[in-house]
Amino acid sequence: MDSVQVRPMQEDDLPSAERASAVTFFEAERSTRRVSDPEAEPRSAAASKQWIDRMRFYLSVDPAGCWIAVDEEAGANRAVGFAISQNRGRLWFLATYGVLPSHQGQGIGKRLLDAALAHADGRPGIFSSSVHPGATRRYRMADFSLHPQMRMVGTVDRSTLPVVDGLQEGQADDFAWMDQLDQDLRVAAHGPDHGYMLDILRLVVCRDGARPGYAYLDDRGRASLLAAAHPETAQKLLWEALASSQGPTLVNCITTPNEWAIDVGLAARLDIGQEGYIAVRGMPVPAPYLASGHFL
Ligand SMILES: CC(C)(COP(=O)(O)OP(=O)(O)OC[C@H]1O[C@@H](n2cnc3c(N)ncnc32)[C@H](O)[C@@H]1OP(=O)(O)O)[C@@H](O)C(=O)NCCC(=O)NCCS
Known part of the structure; x- marks a missing residue:
């Protein structure tokens, strides 16, 4: 053309x-x-x-x-x-x-x-891929590995919610250690993306020096990015997201190295579904980590 x-x-x-x-x-x-x-x-x-x-x-x-x-x-x-x-x-x-x-x-x-x-x-490269056959064809032909993603869907059974301690509301002062955690988990810091997300999302952090973590939650309590140094911290952050969810919820972008998220979802009586892929090239699938579709 x-x-x-x-x-x-x-x-x-x-x-x-x-x-x-x-x-x-x-x-x-x-x-x-x-x-x-x-x-x-x-x-x-x-x-x-x-x-x-x-x-x-x-x-x-x-x-x-x-x-x-x-x-x-x-x-x-x-x-x-x-x-x-x-x-x-x-x-x-x-x-x-x-x-x-x-x-x-x-x-x-x-x-x-x-x-x-x-x-x-x-x-190294990363993104969240649709299931469109033209897209997956292009991505694999460009040498990306396509890792299937699971998602947890349903309404949280609130009687399953545990008491979660050690979490606080995050702020811009937290970005320095969050960027360091990003580098450890997915090659590079989010840098300016943190400021963009903080403007439109709620930030929850665990400032435990040995096992830090953070999650951005939308106004319906869905985690749109979650990163942690240890699966236990990641699980606490996800429980906080589920506790703040209203009505049917969704935990997205779960790859098999992140089964800690499946275990939380099942405990909250959500169902496992499957949707799309995390595509990576020149790097492993991040964990403990739930990627943001927009900022990865
Ligand atoms: C992914 C996308 C951008 C590719 O654009 P495109 O202009 O169709 O891409 P190309 O023509 O260069 O290549 C697509 C390849 O897949 C094939 N293809 C395209 N549509 C297809 C379909 N519906 N089923 C099977 N194969 C298909 C093409 O034949 C081509 O393969 P070839 O080059 O070996 O012949 C486009 O298909 C699209 O917008 N899809 C929907 C949105 C989407 O899923 N985006 C990706 C989000 S992660």
């Missing part, structure tokens, strides 16, 4: 890229949905705004990892694909990646991923 150009993304591309992302993931969800899954729903206005805010943040921190495909024939600068990746120290991660259904299977995805991987410049 000669009319398609792959180039670095600019801030004024964001509205068009957001629309391409919303359509792409809505269709991907519809086509890979299992009969027991809820119907796919179009992205809400609030989620669109969050998407644009997050992409603007990536563009401000590491613009050279952010790529867009535009189709000149479809209208000047109309986005048909995007690959948003970031380097943090010695680590590369892929934050999001998609090509409009109308343009898939024509090599645009490969061109985008090649551009993002050139930015990695040989760094």
Whole structure:
């Protein structure tokens, strides 16, 4: 497709890229949905705004990892694909990646991923992968190992909640030791991503010098990133998340090296499900660790 150009993304591309992302993931969800899954729903206005805010943040921190495909024939600068990746120290991660259904299977995805991987410049890499067959094909062909992820779903049986001690509310003062823990667990610190997450999520920390850990929880008590020096600390943090959950909850991104999370979920009477992969290249699967889909 000669009319398609792959180039670095600019801030004024964001509205068009957001629309391409919303359509792409809505269709991907519809086509890979299992009969027991809820119907796919179009992205809400609030989620669109969050998407644009997050992409603007990536563009401000590491613009050279952010790529867009535009189709000149479809209208000047109309986005048909995007690959948003970031380097943090010695680590590369892929934050999001998609090509409009109308343009898939024509090599645009490969061109985008090649551009993002050139930015990695040989760094170890990690991201959370969908089950879309075009995506998993591209990732394995780029030498990533795909580790299946489990997830725990259901409503917590509150009679199972243990008394958890040693946890506190976290703040920006905690970032220095959290960055050190990140380096031990997943090659590099989250650095500026911690500030972004603290603005929108609740941070719970265990400041135990020998066995520290932290978790970011959303407003429904779901852990969107959890890191710990020891599985016992990780379990305490997850219990705190489950205690603050309201209604049906979800613990996502659980790989087999993280069975400590499965054990907590089962004790709380959640069910095991399976969804997607953690993709890694040049590094092991982190543990004790539950990755953030957005910041890994
Ligand atoms: C993943 C994605 C970005 C790839 O973009 P693309 O432009 O289709 O990629 P390419 O054409 O370069 O390569 C895709 C490969 O998978 C194949 N493929 C594409 N769609 C497929 C499908 N539905 N079933 C099976 N194979 C498929 C293509 O033939 C191609 O293989 P080939 O190069 O050996 O012929 C795109 O498919 C997509 O947006 N998927 C939905 C969103 C998603 O899951 N994103 C990843 C999130 S982690």
